Amino acid sequence: MWWAKRTRSWFSTLLDADGARFRTWRHTASGGLENPDSCGGELQGELDRFGGVSVHLSRHRTLHGLDAAAFRRLLQAAVQQWRTEGRIAVWLHIPILQSRFIAPAASLGFGFHHAEAHSSTLTLWLGEGPSRLPGYATHQVGVAGAVFDDSTKKVLVVQDRNKLKNMWKFPGGLSEPGEDIGDTAVREVFEETGVRSEFRSLLSIRQQHSHPGAFGMSDMYLVCRLQPLSFTINFCQQECLKCEWIDLENLARTKHTTPITSRVARLLLYGHREGFDKIDLSMEEVPAVYTGLFYKLYHRELPESYRAAVGTD
Amino acid sequence: MWWAKRTRSWFSTLLDADGARFRTWRHTASGGLENPDSCGGELQGELDRFGGVSVHLSRHRTLHGLDAAAFRRLLQAAVQQWRTEGRIAVWLHIPILQSRFIAPAASLGFGFHHAEAHSSTLTLWLGEGPSRLPGYATHQVGVAGAVFDDSTKKVLVVQDRNKLKNMWKFPGGLSEPGEDIGDTAVREVFEETGVRSEFRSLLSIRQQHSHPGAFGMSDMYLVCRLQPLSFTINFCQQECLKCEWIDLENLARTKHTTPITSRVARLLLYGHREGFDKIDLSMEEVPAVYTGLFYKLYHRELPESYRAAVGTD
Known part of the structure; x- marks a missing residue:
């Protein structure tokens, strides 16, 4: 399965989706999954269109009493299953108070992708060659x-x-x-x-x-x-x-x-x-194509004749 | 004690230092500290010039066998001491395999500042009012x-x-x-x-x-x-x-x-x-004042008469 390389077009693709960054399958109300392939042992994940799996520990109530060693066994079994299914990456979202699960994940090869205030996100690349997952803010x-x-x-x-x-x-x-x-x-x-x-x-x-x-x-x-x-x-x-x-x-x-x-x-x-x-770069607010948001664009002032004659904006 | 607000001048200040981002006091070879004020219970930290304390868990060998509850007591005592000493922030650097110490720190009010691959950095603001610590890449x-x-x-x-x-x-x-x-x-x-x-x-x-x-x-x-x-x-x-x-x-x-x-x-x-x-912004490589590094600067082409006549670069 193809995983978009780390380029803007990968992100553009995401913007075409429904706002849920990586999901194309979702949990059903019963807690099951619309797509049965997205299970991994007892640890449930959501598939994305690129062949990755996203796991939100905050949604797994059964983890509450679990210690680090038991979580490691659970995660190991899940990763094994995802490998068998041909998944190419795992995203693990961990609330800060459940951080006891970070070290066992790291011992299985996971590393931090980023962390913000009260949660961290870890990734494991399962695909061929070096990771092609997109990075965080640089x-x-x-x-x-x-x-x-x-x-x-x-x-x-x-x-x-x-x-x-x-x-x-x-x-x-x-x-x-x-x-x-x-x-x-x-x-x-x-x-x-x-x-x-x-x-x-x-x-x-x-x-x-x-x-x-x-x-x-x-x-x-x-x-x-x-x-x-x-x-x-x-x-x-x-x-x-x-x-x-x-x-x-x-x-x-x-x-x-x-x-x-x-x-x-x-x-x-x-x-x-x-x-x-x-010397100036002038600024203009322009609508984004996919998101419905506005952004600010800076460039050299364009003479009126070039602005008016042609194009879509 | 004054903590620089989150501005470029705060960062400029850091660049004046000797390359060690936050340290003005350092561990001595014996493992003691040149400035005795920088201890916090049994958890040793390094002071920065802004009144913050930096703790690198990787340098604390005594933590190896420690469980989360014992670490919490240690950190709580240290934070109490730092408060008494008038410190205004704590930076806690945690290797990913020691992440069992994150949740106890969070229970004392720490939050993630950022995480990269194999380590995370947490912060606790001790000063007055909302935190004025600088953020991470945005x-x-x-x-x-x-x-x-x-x-x-x-x-x-x-x-x-x-x-x-x-x-x-x-x-x-x-x-x-x-x-x-x-x-x-x-x-x-x-x-x-x-x-x-x-x-x-x-x-x-x-x-x-x-x-x-x-x-x-x-x-x-x-x-x-x-x-x-x-x-x-x-x-x-x-x-x-x-x-x-x-x-x-x-x-x-x-x-x-x-x-x-x-x-x-x-x-x-x-x-x-x-x-x-x-339409062009031309690019030029220019030396940085403080770091000895070079950076790339983009702006409208400046006529030779303006470039040559005046200034220091």
């Missing part, structure tokens, strides 16, 4: 806001309290889960400096791997251009040593700044002199 | 490659085998951990279509939250412009139903495509007619 997203006042030619910068080297930089921080890029920039600028602003455009993207501050994961760092709505600085004393409106040309010239700040300062200077359309 | 990153042949005005597109609606789109897929955006695009294009190409520029970025294919996390989807190095199609039959070089104007006009593909097709048309500098 990037944290940080956003800085370059708040530029076109009329005074000043830009808002801070110096971190906790840096060894004190260098001017744009205020910013990590996106909260589910937060849009521009919202992070506006929120962080306000929290750090007390200045209110609104999103104008995306200016730059940086990708960095094995990031010490991201628990070894990757980091995506975006700088947005923001329009100031207020000008009085009331900066966070815990985070910042200094906060000032400084002249953009000075920021572009000084050595007391990070390479990315210097680069963005020069981009802003170019935009200020020759038009922000030279 | 985004998966997917990349598509728009391979455009300027001489024939044709672009490489596929139709997914597993889509319900068959629509032309650019080949692409998820980034592997640690993989650069452009490398993902080139690899995925080759795997899906057999066409070799090289990275030219970044064209667009899409952010989407609560993504069903990302285990409910967020999704960052980037489209790159690629230059073809070969033209013979040998597409992946498992993933694709069709793969063709089609005329760019047709792709920009057809309704048999996704909104983002249509939008990027029109961007490409604009670039083809009026210069790719109108």
